[in-house]
Amino acid sequence: MTDTVIEIRRDLHRHPELGFQEFRTSAKVAEFLRQSGLEPTEGIAVTGVTAEVRGDQPGPTLMLRADMDALPIEEETGLEFASQEPGKMHACGHDLHTAILLGTARILQAMKPSLKGTVKLIFQPAEEGPGGADPMIKEGVLSNVDYALGLHLWSDLPCGHVAISPGPVMAxxxxxxxxxxxxxxxxxxxxxxxxxxxxxxxxxxxxxxxxxxxxxxxxxxxxxxxxxxxxxxxxxxxxxxxxxxxxxxxxxxxxxxxxxxxxxxxxxxxxxxxxxxxxxxxxxxPALINDPVPCRWVAQAAEQMKLPLSAQATMGGEDMAYYLQKVPGAFFFLGAAPDQAERVFPHHHPKFELDERAVPLAMELFLRCVESCLK
Ligand SMILES: [Zn+2]
Ligand SMILES: [Zn+2]
Structure with a gap:
């Protein structure tokens, strides 16, 4: 799926949309989910999309969440797939989060016969503000969810490094x-x-x-x-x-x-x-608090993949916190820093870049966590 995911990512990167305006993005998400044999629900909290991969055998429901929104920044990366929208840029990696979860969804759909339980996919708007998680919860997206997982690619962690810790990790x-x-x-x-x-x-x-x-x-x-x-x-x-x-x-x-x-x-x-x-x-x-059980799934997956593993907490904020107030879950970081030091810029910088080599690693981490939860 890596090439497909990178192609989707670059398309989303060319057409960034701000919070609650992700109409093109969410239409693309729903279309890809339908093409994968899923039945997405659209228009949750304006532009949110959800879908469920229901395993052939009963078991718990694990939610995987991606955010879709971009930032009001003029892109200065000079990348071939740079933003074509003046004053808007995917400067936090949410384009990659969305594309990675789409690729993961298609693989999971093919794994249905062996899945013991359900994977609920959530594509949410407006993480950068004013927040899409809380309105999506109010529209009932967590009603049947037992556990939740979210991923953030990170520009100041070397590519392939995984960072996860139980307890409070974002402020x-x-x-x-x-x-x-x-x-x-x-x-x-x-x-x-x-x-x-x-x-x-x-x-x-x-x-x-x-x-x-x-x-x-x-x-x-x-x-x-x-x-x-x-x-x-x-x-x-x-x-x-x-x-x-x-x-x-x-x-x-x-x-x-x-x-x-x-x-x-x-x-x-x-x-x-x-x-x-x-x-x-x-x-x-609110502060984002990780539960120790799903943290172990992530750590175990990283160990199986022989990826370097560390603990990380940041004073940044994340609206994934709202889901984790309601259900046990984990939010983890996967390093995606470009190789050349002069191309490493912080999140929300006009020259922000991530290394696409993180794509297959991110999908495999999600899939291994699904395996641990729905075993
Ligand atoms: Zn951000
Ligand atoms: Zn972000």
Whole structure:
């Protein structure tokens, strides 16, 4: 299936679509599934597609999930199959995830007589935001599912390296906004104003203690301020400043503690500078928690294939987390870094590339996991 999968991948790569706009992609997915003898259901959470490979013998249902969406980035790889859509690019590898799961589906369909159970294939929209997993679950895709598996190809792991660990492996990815209201005025008469810029500077500095002083050294968390707006001229103290950023945590208790601390810190510190501060929190994807049983299937498959195996956790977010809140499952990484170091770029970079030699390895990993689950 490798050549077919690479051909599909390159077609999807030429025609990237953003979250909940994956109409061409999902039509291609459904068409390929039908050609493989499956009966796909389309239009779940707008563009999501599912299908089931029902084994001839009874057994559990294992869900395999791929994401389909691209990113609003102008591609600069210069690849022969580069994006033909201005300002859109598959810069996270979801084109490969989709193509790999299609190839896996066709092989599984041919294995039906020996399958003890069902493999449910899920092609979901909008992983990059606002999230397709949660609406697909609300439309019932998990109703008969016992276990779930998802894969992410990874550009900073050497091609063929597998990374999997039980427990929390990707962070809860929340966002926040702070609004500081001061009293504007002439920059030459600061004593007649309440300067929100100085309050913002003090507050951002104080926020650096949330991780270093309020979080256990044995736990992980990130608080990053990523945008700041305020002021309009060199000689004016502005009336207001706003800034925003992200909070990443693994443990729900750490997440709650940081949010509580920010709710206290923002108004009180701003008040001490004569300004008024408001903290707004908005919940993102939850932390992704792997179950040890499916992790063992992945590790065993990697060992059988003699692939290097390591543990990996990242502060990135992933909406696969929603499925794993409901059913035991695992999300694992397969290295797909290009051979030449100068062609290795991080995910979401305009020059992001993955090595297609990961394709047959990814399909074999999925198939071996199916074997372990539906044995
Ligand atoms: Zn991404
Ligand atoms: Zn991704």
């Amino acid at each position: 809860a990815a929340d966002t926040f906004r702070v609004k500081i209201h001061g009293k504007g005025g002439h920059a030459a008469y600061p004593h007649e104003s309440a300067d929100p810029i100085v309050a913002a500077a003090a507050l951002i500095t104080a926020m650096q203690t949330l991780v270093s002083r309020n979080t256990s050294p044995f736990d992980s968390a990130v608080v990053s301020v990523t945008q700041i707006q305020g002021g309009s001229a060199d000689n004016i103290i502005p009336e207001r400043v706003e800034f925003s950023g992200t909070i990443r945590t693994f443990q729900p208790s750490t997440r709650a503690a940081l949010v509580k601390r920010l709710h206290e810190m923002v108004p009180s510190l701003c008040q001490s500078y004569g300004t008024e501060g408001e903290f707004q929190f908005s919940e993102g994807y």
